[in-house]
Amino acid sequence: MEKNNNIVTIVSQTDSIDFVIRKMSMESKLVLNPGISIVLDDNFFLQGILTDGDIRRAYVSNIDFSRDVSEIMTSSPVTLQDSVPESEITSEIMRLVRLDERFNADFIRHIIIVDKSNRFVNILEYYKILDSLGSSVASVAIYGMGYVGVTLAVSLANIGYQVRGIDIDQSLVDMLNNGKSHVHEPNLEELLGKNISSKKIEFKLQLQDNSCSVYIIAVGTPLDENGKPVMDSLNQVLESLSSKLKHGDQVMLRSTVPVGTTRDIVIPFLEKHSGLIAGEDFCVTFAPERTIEGNAMYELKNLPQIVGGYGANCTKRSLNFWSTLTPHVVKMPSLESAELVKLANNTFRDVSFAFANELALLADRYNVDAFDLINCANEGYTRNKIPLPSPGVGGYCLTKDPVLFSSTSKGYRDDAVLGIASRKINEKAAQYPHTLIKRYSKRIKKPINSLSILIIGIAFKGNPETNDIRGSVAIDLFNKIKKDVLQVLAWDAVLSRADLEVLGFNTPETLDEGIKQSDVVLIINNHLENTSPYFYNSNKGRKLIFDGWSQLDRLAIENLPDNVYATMGYMTKE
Numbered sequence: 001m002e003k004n005n006n007i008v009t010i011v012s013q014t015d016s017i018d019f020v021i022r023k024m025s026m027e028s029k030l031v032l033n034p035g036i037s038i039v040l041d042d043n044f045f046l047q048g049i050l051t052d053g054d055i056r057r058a059y060v061s062n063i064d065f066s067r068d069v070s071e072i073m074t075s076s077p078v079t080l081q082d083s084v085p086e087s088e089i090t091s092e093i094m095r096l097v098r099l100d101e102r103f104n105a106d107f108i109r110h111i112i113i114v115d116k117s118n119r120f121v122n123i124l125e126y127y128k129i130l131d132s133l134g135s136s137v138a139s140v141a142i143y144g145m146g147y148v149g150v151t152l153a154v155s156l157a158n159i160g161y162q163v164r165g166i167d168i169d170q171s172l173v174d175m176l177n178n179g180k181s182h183v184h185e186p187n188l189e190e191l192l193g194k195n196i197s198s199k200k201i202e203f204k205l206q207l208q209d210n211s212c213s214v215y216i217i218a219v220g221t222p223l224d225e226n227g228k229p230v231m232d233s234l235n236q237v238l239e240s241l242s243s244k245l246k247h248g249d250q251v252m253l254r255s256t257v258p259v260g261t262t263r264d265i266v267i268p269f270l271e272k273h274s275g276l277i278a279g280e281d282f283c284v285t286f287a288p289e290r291t292i293e294g295n296a297m298y299e300l301k302n303l304p305q306i307v308g309g310y311g312a313n314c315t316k317r318s319l320n321f322w323s324t325l326t327p328h329v330v331k332m333p334s335l336e337s338a339e340l341v342k343l344a345n346n347t348f349r350d351v352s353f354a355f356a357n358e359l360a361l362l363a364d365r366y367n368v369d370a371f372d373l374i375n376c377a378n379e380g381y382t383r384n385k386i387p388l389p390s391p392g393v394g395g396y397c398l399t400k401d402p403v404l405f406s407s408t409s410k411g412y413r414d415d416a417v418l419g420i421a422s423r424k425i426n427e428k429a430a431q432y433p434h435t436l437i438k439r440y441s442k443r444i445k446k447p448i449n450s451l452s453i454l455i456i457g458i459a460f461k462g463n464p465e466t467n468d469i470r471g472s473v474a475i476d477l478f479n480k481i482k483k484d485v486l487q488v489l490a491w492d493a494v495l496s497r498a499d500l501e502v503l504g505f506n507t508p509e510t511l512d513e514g515i516k517q518s519d520v521v522l523i524i525n526n527h528l529e530n531t532s533p534y535f536y537n538s539n540k541g542r543k544l545i546f547d548g549w550s551q552l553d554r555l556a557i558e559n560l561p562d563n564v565y566a567t568m569g570y571m572t573k574e
Contacts, residue, residue, distance in 0.1 A: 007032050008033040013039050043119070046077075139161070184294075215250065217252070221256060239269075242269065293395075343401050398471070406418075456521065489506045536556050536557065
């Protein structure tokens with residue numbers, strides 16, 4: 001094959017491995033991209049590439065180097081058509097890397113440029129593309145290293161961004177810099193360690209310079225005791241960020257806020273304190289987080305990202321950024337529409353669960369198992385599947401977002417109904433186990449202050465599993481009953497005994513031991529390991545067993561002497 005080229009070594013797929021290695025060695029100081037060969041056919045159609053890594057793997061495999069190079073080449077390299085506009089090259093390459101499921105940018109060294117017929121045109125180095133654009137694309141600062149911030153930070157670093165995670169908690173910053181995560185999330189800690197080692201991510205108390213040009217705000221906006229959002233963390237970030245902001249920067253809000261906050265609060269603050277104009281000097285967008293805890297690393301790459309910008313240019317730039325993380329980005333017409341999406345998703349879920357839980361509370365009047373009732377109602381009836389009930393609805397988002405849905409940036413809406421109502425119903429359902437404890441105490445004629453209670457499932461949810469206790473129904477229940485009963489024991493499939501004891505619980509050595517020591521057992525979250533054969537042991541003693549998620553065999557438990565089974569809406573009759 002003849003093609004004069006000072007860009008890269010060109011070889012044929014029928015050349016021997018030995019020939020290709022020798023040619024790469026001889027041309028290593030003559031070409032701009034040593035350490036890689038482009039494999040073409042006689043018409044210069046791309047067939048594959050061969051890298052130093054491919055050669056090392058072939059050597060380890062003891063392959064005969066007289067064989068054709070096609071046997072060890074990479075036949076499906078990452079390619080980009082030469083028709084892609086220069087301004088979109090970086091986002092398109094990162095999108096291709098993402099789609100190719102080579103999730104760690106360390107595996108991608110070169111991008112092959114081809115024409116529409118797949119003829120070789122050029123070769124680009126992945127990192128040089130990022131570096132050539134400077135910090136405008138390569139460097140990202142994320143404020144707030146909670147569940148939302150740390151999973152996003154690691155995911156972005158893993159596809160090639162230079163990421164700085166900012167948090168005011170020194171112990172958390174130190175923990176993360178040591179490769180340890182406070183968030184229980186599959187694959188997170190492994191990827192965190194890899195990206196720290198490759199120096200693609202670091203954690204700080206504050207930014208020292210303005211070298212970043214993508215700023216993502218992911219701090220919490222909790223509710224105060226009166227149900228109003230606390231914006232202190234957001235305001236602190238805005239104050240810090242405004243001193244770093246420069247021409248061309250992007251600011252993206254990911255924190256969940258009342259509708260109107262980005263336009264009414266964030267933009268005026270940044271403009272006033274930076275002297276820059278939003279939409280002209282810097283871009284502002286709202287891109288809500290919608291991942292589920294326990295599956296965030298997968299969903300960040302696969303769930304559609306929602307983007308609403310302050311004008312068309314801001315929206316376009318933000319779309320380009322998020323498309324490097326996920327292939328599906330949804331363009332919203334405004335900041336407010338993007339703010340509403342997250343609130344709509346979570347409020348709808350809370351309202352749906354509230355219906356199931358109010359139905360369960362109604363079923364309680366007639367001693368009807370609400371799980372059986374709903375399963376029967378859903379069977380063969382495809383028009384509207386009723387969700388199953390639960391002992392309350394916990395978590396950081398679902399306990400907060402319906403309230404934010406009922407608010408604007410200026411306070412509660414006068415016409416707010418559903419969000420507030422769903423919260424009241426689900427909070428009432430969370431106290432249902434307390435009602436059952438009182439009934440049981442009266443039934444067995446044993447004072448409530450002499451009862452020992454075991455709560456199973458302290459994290460706010462069990463499936464997918466998490467160690468997050470924010471908005472935990474079990475903790476709220478514990479705080480309500482601990483003064484009324486003899487003692488409260490706790491067991492959790494994810495949280496350690498030390499974690500539980502810090503919260504004030506007594507802890508048994510094992511789940512079975514906890515069941516044995518208790519008069520009342522309350523299963524509050526839905527972890528798959530909440531069940532135990534000991535529930536069906538006839539020697540475990542007289543118990544009330546509240547099966548909050550219908551995980552147990554009701555008839556098997558009721559067939560044992562002195563057992564009282566309960567679930568949402570139902571309790572074994574006397």
